Each structure stands twice: as C-alpha cells, then as structure tokens.
Amino acid sequence: MGEHTHEMVFCIINSGFSETVMDAAKEAGARGGTVMSGHGTANKEAEEKFGIPIQSDKEILMIIVKKELKDDVLSAIYKVAGVDSPSRGIVFSLPVSATAGIKD
C-alpha cells in the first residue's frame, strides 16, 4: 500500500462486446473485470461530423491490472475494440493509490 502499483483500466464500449474485450485483456495478462451498464450521450451533430453512428447502450468494463501490464492491456483492447471497430471503444486508465483483496 502507499506506492502506485496498479492501474484501473476503463473501457466504454457498445453493449454486447464486453466478452470480446475481456478475452483480449486476459490474453495480455489481466485476470478479471467488472461490467456496468451505461447510456451514451453523444449528440446527433457529433455523429454527423465524425461520420460515426452512436449506439447509445453502452457497457463500462473496469479492469484492475498491475502497472507494468497496463500498456499491454490497453493496446490489446485497442486492437479489438478501438473507436474504429464495431464496439467503438474508448479506453483509458487511472492510477490506483491503494488496493485490497487483490492477490499479486
């Protein structure tokens, strides 16, 4: 505890793609994740401007990984679920300052 050893990877994707994303993350070393449901709020104008149709039902996948695995997990997810893929994934990570219940 105290030093920054883990990262929390968030992946916002269209509904139904969480298993695909999780498989990719697991291949890069992640062990498990949690899926929450959400609703996208992108507006019509943005859809037309970027030419990307927005499906509003979203899944938010949250994966906690060791700091050294973060880059591999992010790029593995991006390959299968980037913004130009059908899942239209937005992937980012946050630093975790302490954890409990996570085995090394």
Next chain:
Amino acid sequence: MSDDNEIKKTAKRQKEQKTTNLSPIKLELVVTVVEKKKADFYADLIQSFGANVQIKVLSKGTASESVLDYLGLAETDKITLFSVVRKDKIKPLMETLEEKFRTIKKGRGISAVVPLSSVIGKLAFGFLSGEQRMIEGD
C-alpha cells in the same frame, strides 16, 4: 507605472493566498466490487470510515458463460460501490477491507483507490470530506 507594479504585486499576493487557502484535506474515490448480497454490509462498513457519499451500481463479473457452466454457477451479479473517503482514512479502511474480504463467508471482493484531483464548491467539499466547519460556513 508604479501603480501598475502595485497592481501586479497585489494580484500575485492574492494568487499566492488562493493557493495557500486550498484545503490540506485530500479526497479519494474508493471503488469496491463485491457480491450483490454483501453490498449493504460493505457500504455500511465504508460509511463508518466517514464516507458521506456512496453510489451503488449493479454490475456483472466477467467469468465467461463456459466457465460458469463448468462451475455450475448461474449468475455473476455484483455491486460496484463508488465511495468518497478522506485520504487520512484510506489506510485503516483498506486494512479493514482486506481483512473482511479474507474472513467473511461469501464476502470476497476487491477494492481500489483512485485519487480525486479537484472538487468544486465549498459546501460540496465539506459534505464529501465531513468537515462540519465548511458546511456551517466558518
């Protein structure tokens, strides 16, 4: 010209004062994933460490269908708790959670802490941090 300098100096002093007026209390976001049935227990536990705001989100674990069938499990329903806790309470909270995750029957879970970089609004900050003085406007 000297007036200009005076104004600049005053502005600089005010800016410095503003910086030093920032609260020394830091807040963190605690994200905890537990079994649905144990969510209330863990929410109460985290509340006892001064969390005034907690959000419960119905979630699912990511064990695949094939693994669930193999293990004979029907559901993976979880609750994700988002709780705002003061930084000085994080260490005892995480130690308690670690112990509860290990010892409570079907009470396994994970928890991770993400620092909050800013909060706007004195009242909101007072509420989140449990600082009574700020709520009373002292």
